Amino acid sequence: MKIAVLGSGVIGVTSAYYLAQAGHEVVVVDRQKASGLETSFANAGEVSPGYSSPWAAPGIPQKAIRWLMMEHAPLILRPAVDREMLGWLFAMLRNCTAARYAVNKGRMVRLAEYSRDRLIDLRAATGIQYDQRMQGTLQLFRTQKQLDGIAKDVEVLRAGGVPFEILDRDGCVAVEPGLAGVRDTIVGGLRLPNDETGDCFKFTTELAALAAASGVTFRYETKIEGLRRSGGRIASVKTSRGDIVADAYLLALGSHSAGLARPLGIDLPVYPVKGYSITVPIVDASRAPESTLMDESYKIAITRLGDRIRVGGMAEISGYTNDLPERRRRTLEFSVGSLFPGAGDLAAASFWSGLRPMTPDGTPVIGATGIPNLFLNTGHGTLGWTMACGSGQVIADLMSGKAPAIETSDLAIARYAA
Incomplete structure (x- = not known):
């Protein structure tokens, strides 16, 4: 055919x-x-089945209001008179219930786990190279409230048979030594040891x-x-x-x-939810991340890709635009700079945006x-x-x-x- x-x-x-x-x-x-x-082209670099979660989740409408007031906001809404945007937003809000979140996350994890297995098979069959690492993902919490709120995700991971580890701050530093200098600013993390990283492009x-x-x-x-x-x-x-x-x-x-x-x-x-990234040359490998870290406070992923650090995240609902506001770059720089200070040359970083195709669920x-x-x-x-x-x-x-x-x-x- x-x-x-x-x-x-x-x-x-x-x-x-x-x-x-x-x-x-x-x-x-x-x-x-x-x-x-x-x-x-320049996404966050994560292959993270266990971190597969819908943005539509219980409490998101309330969090969104707070996020919109933050200097380094994970969610940015630039509203327009756009029926497509408004319809998608309303559909997303309907999915912000505990029952729908559990269903949506469960099927996302199912597909993502299967996908990781197929990637392993593909790599074995072809020898394909893409700056890959197999050292897991660390979801990092800066506050106790964040750490205390992981019960729903842990339940889904356990039900799906996905390995995970709940770490205190010393455990986080053990898997990501570059965090040693800022250990007092974190409280713990959720580690998914079977996750991978790599350059998607x-x-x-x-x-x-x-x-x-x-x-x-x-x-x-x-x-x-x-x-x-x-x-x-x-x-x-x-x-x-x-x-x-x-x-x-x-x-x-x-x-x-x-x-x-x-x-x-x-x-x-399907509607575009814009994301941003910077790609930072590493200048001190001892201070750089070993794998992928998800900064839960700002919903930003920080990933080691060879001799570079990819810092990607944010969700901006602004239609089909690819502009590059400088304040978005500052958010990415703040996240990586506050967790891995001195690891990369931020002044030499390249700045990029992409339109992620998102469904309401x-x-x-x-x-x-x-x-x-x-x-x-x-x-x-x-x-x-x-x-x-x-x-x-x-x-x-x-x-x-x-x-x-x-x-x-x-x-x-x-x-x-x-």
Whole structure:
């Protein structure tokens, strides 16, 4: 079967790779000049199944009000007269209940754990390199209230069989020695020893090369203008370089997926939640992080990537904008500078923003649509890198008519109709 994959970020590329491994003829279409140049380019670097949690959680509406008043806020809302934004916000608020949080987190962890296992298999099969480390993730708490509030997450981790460790401040310093100089400013942490780190852009680039070597065709610098429908099916993709005809089509365009699906009558609740990162050259390795640390106070991840530190986070709801306000950079610098002072050259850091494709319930949308030959793999939010390999394998199985190894019925777009 010939399959057109629309989008060549980490989700599109992993999908293309697994589809090719399943024996399909695959063509990938993207407006950029290479793979991984948008949201996959400079994300936080975490492969953190155990930290897979929806932003929609009990208490978030109250926290959001406080966050909006903070100098270094984890959440930034730049409201606009935008029906799409308002509808998405209301849908997210409806998911801020204990019952929905438990359901949403459970299915996110299920997919993320499966994805981590597929990444391990892929690495063993191909030898792919991407500045990876396998030293776990530390969720760091600066206040006792934060540490006392982890019961819900621990319950889900325990139910899912995910290994974890609750650490005091000395335990945190033992796994991240760079924290020794600031130990009095922290109270403890939740460590997930099976989590990994790595450069998502390097991974996407390397996997695209492996996919191309196995026969996948990449059509870069090709703008996708729409999907042509005929007889209840997708007949072709309209692009700036002519139509592309295939037997089946996979929409993996991140935040731009909803706009392409809307003219087909598909209400896909995926909206961009902007994130920021800085990439800092390491100047003193003894003070730098060993793996990934999540600064819970500011929702910022600090990750060791070779001779660099990637500092990424924040959630800004501001539409489809890629501007770089200096105050966002100051927040990232404050987080890493207060925890790992002297580790990197902040003045030499590069500054970046990306549009994370977020669903109101946090879970990506993976699977079939009401159009028989159109499939979705999008809406991964902050966890595209964590869930990429699992999502790619799942959609390849579904498009091949094969039962996936995990439950996937609650990942499809049909869950919103219910």
